[in-house]
Amino acid sequence: MGFNGEILVGRGKSFISALTRFWNWDEEVRETRPMREDWLAIYVRSPAEPGELVELAEAADGPVLACLVFEGTTGHVRGIGTTGSWEAWLNPDDAARLKAWDTVDKQIGGGLYPDGTEQDHAKVQQLKARFGAALDAERPAAIHAATVWALEAELPADAERVEEVLATPWGSSAEHGFLALLSALGISST
Secondary structure, three states: OOOOEEEEEEEHHHHHHHHHHHOOHHHHEEEEEEOHHHEEEEEEOOOOOOOHHHHHHHHHOOOEEEEEEEOOOEEEEEEEEOOEEEEEEEOHHHHHHHHHHHHHHHHOOOOHHHHOOHHHHHHHHHHHHHHHHHHHHHHHHHHHHHHHHHHHOOOOOOHHHHHHHHHOOOOOOHHHHHHHHHHHHOOOOO
């Protein structure tokens, strides 16, 4: 199983200072990776609570990115900038599958795996297709928003590469997909 947790990305000392308002550095931070031009990727054990990313960006006085990675395979990317926020999914097929399983499991009151009925499993497949189509339809707007975010952050984003990263199946490593996205946005040089 791959990395589980959240990867937070921001710039400079104000970003680090802002992080310490929300996460205990000694207990929550798993890894710190320097990127280009004072950008940092900070791996934390627990994800941001609703609204905390906006507060983090305000406290850091600059744009931030976050990628919540779960089961190692699915990444939910969120960007906060001066003109608002955006989101995208890494391995959207996996995201659609997880959302479908969760939805049906809640509808039947739990126990879908391994004891769900054939109808329950058919409903999962139907919802997976619907959720997957919705994520595919949202991708162009996410690509545009990501490149606008990068421009506001004065980063040399490559829109075609962003599109390629978001469309690529990353298999068991959404983390690698996120690192590729950071490169496409101009945050890292790899």
